[in-house]
Amino acid sequence: MSTFSDASGAIAPLPKARRATGFGGVLPALAFVAIFFIAPVAVLLLRSVLEPVPGLGNYAQLIGSATYLKIFANTFIVSGLVTVISLLIGFPVAWALAIMPGRLTSVIFAILLLSMWTNLLARTYAWMVLLQRTGLINKMLIGMGLIDKPLALVNNLTGVTIGMTYIMLPFIILPLYGVIRKIDPSTLQAAALCGANRWQCLTRVLLPLAMPGMAAGALMVFVMSLGYFVTPSLLGGTANMMLAELIAQFVQSLVNWGMGGAAALVLLVVTLSLYAVQLRFVGNQNPGGR
Amino acid sequence: MLLNFDRLGWWKYILLAITLLTAAFLLLPIVFIAALSFGSSQWLIFPPPGWTFQWYSELFADPRWLESAWTSFKIAVIVTILSVLLGLVTSFGLVRGSFLFRDALKALFLTPMILPVVVLAVALYAFFLRIGLGGTLAGFVISHLVLALPFSILSISSALEGFDKSIEDAAVLCGASPLEAKIRVTLPAISHGLFSAAVFSFLTSWDEVVVAIFMSSPTLQTLPVKVWATLRQDLTPVVAAASTLLILLTILLMALVAVVRKVLKQ
Numbered sequence: 001m002s003t004f005s006d007a008s009g010a011i012a013p014l015p016k017a018r019r020a021t022g023f024g025g026v027l028p029a030l031a032f033v034a035i036f037f038i039a040p041v042a043v044l045l046l047r048s049v050l051e052p053v054p055g056l057g058n059y060a061q062l063i064g065s066a067t068y069l070k071i072f073a074n075t076f077i078v079s080g081l082v083t084v085i086s087l088l089i090g091f092p093v094a095w096a097l098a099i100m101p102g103r104l105t106s107v108i109f110a111i112l113l114l115s116m117w118t119n120l121l122a123r124t125y126a127w128m129v130l131l132q133r134t135g136l137i138n139k140m141l142i143g144m145g146l147i148d149k150p151l152a153l154v155n156n157l158t159g160v161t162i163g164m165t166y167i168m169l170p171f172i173i174l175p176l177y178g179v180i181r182k183i184d185p186s187t188l189q190a191a192a193l194c195g196a197n198r199w200q201c202l203t204r205v206l207l208p209l210a211m212p213g214m215a216a217g218a219l220m221v222f223v224m225s226l227g228y229f230v231t232p233s234l235l236g237g238t239a240n241m242m243l244a245e246l247i248a249q250f251v252q253s254l255v256n257w258g259m260g261g262a263a264a265l266v267l268l269v270v271t272l273s274l275y276a277v278q279l280r281f282v283g284n285q286n287p288g289g290r
Numbered sequence: 291m292l293l294n295f296d297r298l299g300w301w302k303y304i305l306l307a308i309t310l311l312t313a314a315f316l317l318l319p320i321v322f323i324a325a326l327s328f329g330s331s332q333w334l335i336f337p338p339p340g341w342t343f344q345w346y347s348e349l350f351a352d353p354r355w356l357e358s359a360w361t362s363f364k365i366a367v368i369v370t371i372l373s374v375l376l377g378l379v380t381s382f383g384l385v386r387g388s389f390l391f392r393d394a395l396k397a398l399f400l401t402p403m404i405l406p407v408v409v410l411a412v413a414l415y416a417f418f419l420r421i422g423l424g425g426t427l428a429g430f431v432i433s434h435l436v437l438a439l440p441f442s443i444l445s446i447s448s449a450l451e452g453f454d455k456s457i458e459d460a461a462v463l464c465g466a467s468p469l470e471a472k473i474r475v476t477l478p479a480i481s482h483g484l485f486s487a488a489v490f491s492f493l494t495s496w497d498e499v500v501v502a503i504f505m506s507s508p509t510l511q512t513l514p515v516k517v518w519a520t521l522r523q524d525l526t527p528v529v530a531a532a533s534t535l536l537i538l539l540t541i542l543l544m545a546l547v548a549v550v551r552k553v554l555k556q
Binding site for chain 2: 132
């Protein structure tokens, strides 16, 4: 058994021989993760350079085709749009939540958590119905006299962007809320005392201080959007495929493991490098969601 | 002054308006689906011409819906148990142990959280095709466990890090065996972490769609896969009824979490 000293830290521990302890505890999980996570993903990626013939042919095909390039473009454009809109809506909401009186804040937090926890398919289904030609949104817009003919809001990238923004909003509001709450109000008082007006306080004190949180949240939303499968395929329609759906298509309908693996590797590399950027510059944030 | 609500001046009203609109936006689909599930129109017209329980009776009359709900529940329960147990053992090793690459190993255990799920789904699909686990209960459990385990390890590790080990050591000094001290002193002290691990694991499995789409077979599918498959054909209000029940379950679970948190705090 270990001594008291290493728990409290008050007594300097005696120098002892470096010994591995506790490794037995992680062994079952390590074995599980190695067999059912690392190995399958590694094999999939290997197949991208081995099938149908060894080489980089799959990657050349992926980059060389206008169809696939359009899918990459779709994926990045939608993810970028979702990130920017989430940030534009999420910042004022997080700001308000950080300073608003308690009662209203807890109601809005409850709504945020409810929408986050509600089944993803239930939420996506709701948007499929809401955004239809005859759906509530179109009816309301026509009723308000803003448009004469129903807009095509679903089965295109507009639908995907609306649905994805809906899903991502809590993921940007919650971390931003944490960051803004930690800002010391006296820094803003000091700025005001030095003669800054409200606008200057916002752009030169509050926004820069919230920047790490905004960067972390934005990066997380962007990365999650890149790999999303369910919402884009239900709200996007077949003509506007995104990367995750392409991977699924290669494997399920075309049974082309080489191309599927290649597309998966592209997604994986982009995802992991963006996470590396995040870890390097803005510290760790726990992601979640599908 | 920007961080004082009362001294924001007219900016206050802009912030308030954006926040309330966003809250309405977040609530809209949830309320809308619940209302539609009682609407009498097959074509999901809102406001509906009348109100009915028809979609709920269709839902409960179809054995495939009930079957898939039962499958989902079974898988989620098994995944929860395994995830908490494995998470507990692993967390003890990660928090208390000292060995080479400990931090790297922890990062490795958490990677399934950041990996795009579709990559994992496709990879496991290929693997399970080969070893014959595709479309089986074990296949579902394993793949959902890969996704749930990181949440378990994270919750339990952080609870364990917050627990002062000298209390456990004191119990040993007072004559408890090391295992007894762990079970009777440490486990109750980290019960909030175990509870979060269980809730996260259950929800991860219960709500999981992407891996399940690849894992399912004609005879074995989870509730989300059944919803997915139905949605690809048409937007029947039966899905609205199923969705409303799922939303209800979410609210119940949230309430349960709030109550248990309160009890554990005392």
